[in-house]
Amino acid sequence: METAEHNQETHEASQSEMLRVQDLHAFYGESHILHGVNFNVKRGELVTLLGRNGAGRSTTLKSIMNMVGRRTGSIVINGEEVMGMKAHHIPRLGVGYCPEERGIFASLDVEENLLLPPTVRSGGMGLDEIYAMFPNLYERRRSQGTRLSGGEQQMLAMARILRTGARMLLLDEITEGLAPVIVQKLGEVLMQLKGRGMTIVLVEQNFRFAAPLADRHFVMDHGQIVEEISAAQLPSRREHLNSMLGV
Numbered sequence: 001m002e003t004a005e006h007n008q009e010t011h012e013a014s015q016s017e018m019l020r021v022q023d024l025h026a027f028y029g030e031s032h033i034l035h036g037v038n039f040n041v042k043r044g045e046l047v048t049l050l051g052r053n054g055a056g057r058s059t060t061l062k063s064i065m066n067m068v069g070r071r072t073g074s075i076v077i078n079g080e081e082v083m084g085m086k087a088h089h090i091p092r093l094g095v096g097y098c099p100e101e102r103g104i105f106a107s108l109d110v111e112e113n114l115l116l117p118p119t120v121r122s123g124g125m126g127l128d129e130i131y132a133m134f135p136n137l138y139e140r141r142r143s144q145g146t147r148l149s150g151g152e153q154q155m156l157a158m159a160r161i162l163r164t165g166a167r168m169l170l171l172d173e174i175t176e177g178l179a180p181v182i183v184q185k186l187g188e189v190l191m192q193l194k195g196r197g198m199t200i201v202l203v204e205q206n207f208r209f210a211a212p213l214a215d216r217h218f219v220m221d222h223g224q225i226v227e228e229i230s231a232a233q234l235p236s237r238r239e240h241l242n243s244m245l246g247v
């Protein structure tokens with residue numbers, strides 16, 4: 001029988017949790033891709049999903065956004081079960097998703113892209129704040145999407161999510177193919193966001209970028225989370241992790 005003390009503890013645990021994924025299975029048509037993914041993310045935490053190519057990291061983010069064919073299991077965001085929810089409701093819960101493709105509208109300029117998100121919640125960053133965080137976007141505010149470098153596109157994609165008032169960011173390979181100076185800038189932005197209490201789930205191949213930012217790492221293999229490594233454990237597990245990731 002559940003005691004009042006147990007209920008209180010459960011209540012407190014769920015209060016501090018931004019995301020809980022339990023026994024998540026995902027399918028693309030007949031292909032069974034995720035085989036019971038379990039992890040949780042506390043408010044204000046930055047966690048990484050690591051793994052070799054094809055491990056299921058992107059599919060995990062897409063499943064949280066309800067962007068895969070079929071899913072079973074449980075996904076609780078900010079205390080709310082979202083498995084039955086339509087995809088367009090998820091951003092309204094304060095979740096910002098940055099896919100690998102970035103989704104910049106090529107024919108619109110930077111500012112038009114920034115003004116586009118329809119799901120602006122209270123607490124979303126204003127243009128002034130965005131331009132203070134990303135001065136180069138201000139300089140390029142009249143440039144069309146097609147004219148932006150990869151780094152500028154990535155910053156625009158991030159900035160657009162921050163306009164929506166997201167309290168949790170799901171970021172898929174944001175540093176891929178970018179110059180070291182841009183990668184460094186993105187690291188600084190993530191640290192600033194962490195300082196403001198943002199919860200962040202980072203799918204990242206660039207471990208050197210991710211390691212100093214993260215509180216915990218979840219290692220995925222064959223559609224499951226096979227290991228959890230805290231920031232404190234990382235130095236002693238680094239070699240083991242490198243061999244698991246094949247780096």
Ligand SMILES: Nc1ncnc2c1ncn2[C@@H]1O[C@H](COP(=O)(O)OP(=O)(O)OP(=O)(O)O)[C@@H](O)[C@H]1O
Nearest residue numbers: 028031033051052053054055056057058059060203
């Ligand atoms: N739309 C799709 N239809 C069918 N299979 C897919 C689809 N998208 C991904 N997959 C398959 O699902 C598996 C997991 O892919 P996922 O993209 O989640 O991996 P990942 O860990 O993010 O690695 P990567 O860096 O390769 O994207 C792979 O075997 C991939 O081929």
